[in-house]
Amino acid sequence: MLRRLLRRIFRWRTRTPVFPQLEVTECGAACLGAILAYYGRWVTIEELRTACGVSRDGSSAADIVTAGRKFGLEISGWRRSIAGLKDVDFPAILFWEFNHFVVLEAIKNGRYYLNDPANGRRTIDEESFSQSYTGVVLLVKPGPKFKPGGTSPGIVRNLWPWLRDVKPSLAYIAVCGLLLAIPGLALPIILSSFVDSAIDRTAGSIGGVLVIASVIAGLALYVFTLLRQVALRRLSIRLSIVHAER
Structure with missing residues (x-):
């Protein structure tokens, strides 16, 4: 709570771990993994695939919400305008271009800081952001049952399976x-x-x-x-x- 309060006051930027997707259908699971890792819970992509019910069509926002709650997160989906995003707690998961999910780490000076499981970290301006943001955001924070754990797998361990x-x-x-x-x-x-x-x-x-x-x-x-x-x-x-x- 204190960290989020200080971040709002000083406009500190959130930096979630890079959690690359190995398949195009894993973007939602990878975004959830990045946020879990940010709060101290490391989960393998295989566990996340199972929790999110990833199929050949990927996973939906509802699947990510259900999976996040299994890991002890308080997570819910909302509709927010671009202006409304400036008041949310970061990191958050965005539904992107109607076929993808990305993590929004921060908004600062008209720039949007994204952690994209397909392309890594990138920063875009508001015009580019408005062309891809669908208006759906998943707000996430640790709940009372959330337990940190696991170890950082590194890229080799993620690819090993x-x-x-x-x-x-x-x-x-x-x-x-x-x-x-x-x-x-x-x-x-x-x-x-x-x-x-x-x-x-x-x-x-x-x-x-x-x-x-x-x-x-x-x-x-x-x-x-x-x-x-x-x-x-x-x-x-x-x-x-x-x-x-x-």
């Missing part, structure tokens, strides 16, 4: 990247040696060897690049399947 299913593909891509370095380093050396031998007029003795070596290095570079591109394409497809299964 998806990455662990594609570890072989990641290892294959890493190996291709290392193999790409070999011809990538060899080609400049070969070309430099060829130029030096031409200047020294010794190209006749080793020129043929250098040409063959450069052709082999070039082919290797092409093959490893092609293999990595194919692996990246398959990895993208596999990740899409994993996300759909979840």
Whole structure:
């Protein structure tokens, strides 16, 4: 309570933790996770997906309200004009462009500070804000049953549930990247040696060897690049399947 009062008096800016969404349907769950973390409760994106009932159509404002109350938050949906937002307690969740949710951290000097789970933190002016704000805001604060807990997961831990299913593909891509370095380093050396031998007029003795070596290095570079591109394409497809299964 004291922190909110001081923030209103001194117009301090709220900064919620960045909580990125891994799928387009997770924006509401990610916004709730950012606010929970701001108040000291760290929850995984998987728990939030379940609590918010995320489906292929995402989650609604009502789903977020229900989930927030399960975690001990006092949360409710309201209609507020842009002018009315200046009197609410931050952070708050906004329904954005009728298909997305963002966290509003502060309003200061005509600038709106957002924590967007799809694009990270950004600041926009009132004109841009008015084009995307739908008039629906979820006001959030800790309730009597709210309990801080959990640990900050970090980006790797957030991504791990998806990455662990594609570890072989990641290892294959890493190996291709290392193999790409070999011809990538060899080609400049070969070309430099060829130029030096031409200047020294010794190209006749080793020129043929250098040409063959450069052709082999070039082919290797092409093959490893092609293999990595194919692996990246398959990895993208596999990740899409994993996300759909979840």
